[in-house]
Amino acid sequence: MKNIFLIGILALSLSGFAQDNTAKKTSKYETITLGGGCYWCVEAVYENLNGVKSVVSGFSGGKVANPTYEEVCTGTTGHAEVVQITYDNTVTDINEIFKVFFTVHDPTTLNRQGADVGTQYRSVIFYHNPQQKKAAESIIAELNKAKVYDSPIVTKVEPFSKFYKAEDYHQNYYANNKSQPYCKMVIQPKLEKFEKVFKSKLKKK
Numbered sequence: 001m002k003n004i005f006l007i008g009i010l011a012l013s014l015s016g017f018a019q020d021n022t023a024k025k026t027s028k029y030e031t032i033t034l035g036g037g038c039y040w041c042v043e044a045v046y047e048n049l050n051g052v053k054s055v056v057s058g059f060s061g062g063k064v065a066n067p068t069y070e071e072v073c074t075g076t077t078g079h080a081e082v083v084q085i086t087y088d089n090t091v092t093d094i095n096e097i098f099k100v101f102f103t104v105h106d107p108t109t110l111n112r113q114g115a116d117v118g119t120q121y122r123s124v125i126f127y128h129n130p131q132q133k134k135a136a137e138s139i140i141a142e143l144n145k146a147k148v149y150d151s152p153i154v155t156k157v158e159p160f161s162k163f164y165k166a167e168d169y170h171q172n173y174y175a176n177n178k179s180q181p182y183c184k185m186v187i188q189p190k191l192e193k194f195e196k197v198f199k200s201k202l203k204k205k
Contacts, residue, residue, distance in 0.1 A: 029089070030089050030129075032087070032094065032126075032128060033082050033084045034085065034097075034125055034126070035125075036113065036123055037105050037112075037123070038121065039057040039058070040170070040183075042104070042105070043172070044187050044191050048191070048194070048202055049096075050202060051090075054086045055083050056084045057083055058084060058163050060084075065162075069170065075120055079120060080122050082163070094131065098139045099139070103194065103198075107140075108149045110122070124156045124157075
């Protein structure tokens with residue numbers, strides 16, 4: 001994969017993709033469900049994006065009702081680790097949500113993010129409405145066309161069905177466990193890259 005900063009800058013500069021400014025917004029708050037590897041990493045990033053109201057870690061896309069973390073980790077339930085994001089579409093929008101998504105994880109590795117391997121770590125977008133589907137397919141097509149990555153994007157775009165919230169100790173994991181080795185070695189570098197690329201889009205602290 002090419003340098004993550006270049007990916008972020010290019011994603012931000014793509015002016016033609018996923019734009020539908022003529023569509024009238026019917027609700028202030030919208031929800032999108034994203035899988036980009038370990039949900040601890042993705043959650044930590046979106047919690048700092050201006051306009052995001054809430055980020056909840058959990059599971060989607062599987063065939064077992066109310067799965068536990070341990071069950072999902074076996075890779076047999078069919079679920080992906082995801083974050084369910086609720087955002088204020090008067091502050092941010094789905095295009096920006098996707099720009100962040102394709103900057104902070106590698107969408108070209110099938111069922112894998114770094115050392116995390118398994119179908120539960122797959123790259124997937126569960127869209128909640130046709131506009132989100134169109135936006136997702138558009139940015140994927142543009143990024144592939146621009147050859148931003150050395151390999152084709154394998155991110156799946158699927159309709160949202162059900163979301164199961166993960167156990168409480170998984171919520172706000174990075175914020176509550178910054179001293180843990182995984183947080184220091186895996187999550188913190190991703191968060192720092194996000195903060196540099198999207199500096200103007202961060203929540204004020």
